[in-house]
Amino acid sequence: MKAWLRFSVLAFALSLATAAQAAWPERPIRFVLGTGAGNTTDILCRLLADRVSHTLGQQVVVENRVSAGAIIAAQTVATAAPDGYTWLFASQTSVVTNIYTYKALAYDPVRDFTGVAFVGITYFLLNAYPGLPAKTLAELIALDKAQPGSLNFVSDGPQNFSGMLGEWINKRTGMHLVQVPYAVQSKGVQDTMAGRTQLVINAAGASLPYIQSGTLRPIAISAPARIKPSFADVPTLAETIPGMEFGGWYAVFAPKATPADIVAKMNRALNAALQEPAIVGRLTQLGIVPVPGTETVAGLDTYWRQEIERWRIVVSDIGVQPQ
Numbered sequence: 065m066k067a068w069l070r071f072s073v074l075a076f077a078l079s080l081a082t083a084a085q086a087a088w089p090e091r092p093i094r095f096v097l098g099t100g101a102g103n104t105t106d107i108l109c110r111l112l113a114d115r116v117s118h119t120l121g122q123q124v125v126v127e128n129r130v131s132a133g134a135i136i137a138a139q140t141v142a143t144a145a146p147d148g149y150t151w152l153f154a155s156q157t158s159v160v161t162n163i164y165t166y167k168a169l170a171y172d173p174v175r176d177f178t179g180v181a182f183v184g185i186t187y188f189l190l191n192a193y194p195g196l197p198a199k200t201l202a203e204l205i206a207l208d209k210a211q212p213g214s215l216n217f218v219s220d221g222p223q224n225f226s227g228m229l230g231e232w233i234n235k236r237t238g239m240h241l242v243q244v245p246y247a248v249q250s251k252g253v254q255d256t257m258a259g260r261t262q263l264v265i266n267a268a269g270a271s272l273p274y275i276q277s278g279t280l281r282p283i284a285i286s287a288p289a290r291i292k293p294s295f296a297d298v299p300t301l302a303e304t305i306p307g308m309e310f311g312g313w314y315a316v317f318a319p320k321a322t323p324a325d326i327v328a329k330m331n332r333a334l335n336a337a338l339q340e341p342a343i344v345g346r347l348t349q350l351g352i353v354p355v356p357g358t359e360t361v362a363g364l365d366t367y368w369r370q371e372i373e374r375w376r377i378v379v380s381d382i383g384v385q386p387q
Contacts, residue, residue, distance in 0.1 A: 088148050088326050089122040095316070096127045096141050097153040098134020104269055104350050108183065108314060109153040111346055115337035120329070126153075133166060133223070134158045142171035146321035151330065152177065156313050157224075160371050164379040165223040167386045174372070176320050179365045180327050181334035182358035183314040186351050187287040188229055189271040189298065190217070191280040193259045201237075201284045201304040208239040216242040217263035218252030223387060225312045226265035229286060231382040236305045256280065267312070268295065268351030286310035291353065310378075313355070313371075315364055331361055 095113050099105045106128065113124035129137040138158040144150035152158065159173040190201070198204040208215050219227035227243055234241055244261055246252035256264040257279045264280070268287075272294055274280035282298045288309045290296055301308040316334060318327055337343055338354070347353070358367045 088329065089120055091149065092123040092125055093120070093149050093151065094125045094127050095151050095153045096129055096137045098129055098131060098137035098158060099155075100128055100130045104186065104267060104352075105153070105155055105314065108347070108350060108352065111343060112153075112183070112334060112337050115340065115343065116330075116333045119333040119336055133162050135162065135166070135169065138162070138173070139170050141317065141319060142176035144319050146319040146323075148318070148322055148326035148330070150319065151180065152317040154315060154317055156315075156371060156375075159315075159317060159368065160375050161223075161225075161228075161379070163372065164376060165384055165386055174369075177317040178320050178322055178327060179361060179368050180316040180318050181331045181361075182355060182364045182367065183316065183334070183338065184347055184352035184354050185311045185313040186353075187268050187285055187291070187311045188225060188265055189268055189275075189285050189295075190230075190233070190283040190301070191256065191264050191266065191271055191274065192283050193256050193262050194278065194281045195259055196262055196281070198283070199281070201299065201301065204283060205237050205239055205304075208241065212240045213242060215239075215262045216244045217265055218249065218256055218261050219243050219245050219265060220249040220252075221245045223384060225310075228378070228382060228384060229310050230265050231384075232308075232310065232378060233301070233305070235382050236308060253280070269349065270351070272351060287353075291351075294348070294351065314352070315358075315368070327361060335359055 095109055097105055097109050110126050113126050117124045129140055134157050138152060141150055141152035159177060162169055163173060198207045217230045219230055221227050222243060222245060227245060230241060230243055233239065249266060252261065253264050253266065255261045268285065275282050284301045285291065285295055285298045286301050286309060288302060290298065290300060358364050
């Protein structure tokens with residue numbers, strides 16, 4: 065093929081690709097997530113999917129691919145065509161902690177995904193049975209040291225956030241709280257309310273109704289500062305354990321080779337939604353707060369890589385054994 069003809073063919077192909085990207089989206093989009101319907105991640109995903117649908121002029125379908133560690137959802141997106149029609153609505157489990165809690169993953173988060181937009185971060189509360197004598201973290205530490213191994217805490221498993229947070233609290237304080245994993249954490253919450261277990265660690269948004277009703281008593285929150293207005297009276301772990309901060313965050317990711325202009329359009333659509341007062345109010349109800357500096361694609365990428373390194377240290381410190 066003559067040089068001028070090859071150039072013409074290449075130019076024509078590039079013009080078609082550019083036109084296709086400019087026209088995006090031309091059909092429905094799907095957000096894939098690794099949790100079931102009705103939990104915080106699902107509620108948040110559907111809330112944003114609805115707003116993005118209006119902004120982009122195409123329906124955004126939410127697809128729940130439930131599995132341990134949200135692995136199936138991540139694999140689905142990692143192997144999807146990078147054409148802007150499949151996105152991963154992820155908690156940091158999929159793109160950070162799975163690296164350290166599973167011996168082998170069928171995907172590599174850094175190799176297979178491109179960060180698109182940060183959504184927000186949720187913190188966790190250490191809640192107590194209202195009849196427990198200890199009302200502060202300092203009092204809890206003293207109670208545990210007086211009766212080592214007599215206190216326990218409900219988690220959703222040692223590889224999950226609540227389990228890892230409880231073990232990190234043990235590590236940093238010298239306590240001996242016994243972890244009691246529940247396949248369905250709501251049952252563990254009920255047991256703690258009834259005094260059959262003493263403590264439960266769960267997300268801020270999920271904790272709020274129990275705190276308001278007085279059926280659970282908050283000991284401390286894992287945020288870097290007290291969260292107003294919902295948890296203004298709840299001390300942070302860091303007030304007793306300097307530097308103790310622990311959160312779980314949400315973000316949207318795309319298959320690695322997704323065109324940059326499509327990623328940028330989705331970033332703008334999501335950020336626009338996250339600035340709407342109704343969306344902000346709902347996030348607040350769910351106990352989710354934004355993290356400044358992560359609004360751009362580059363900001364999320366920096367934050368994500370910092371989190372990968374931070375969690376490497378945390379997981380090593382508490383001795384989590386990969387599955």
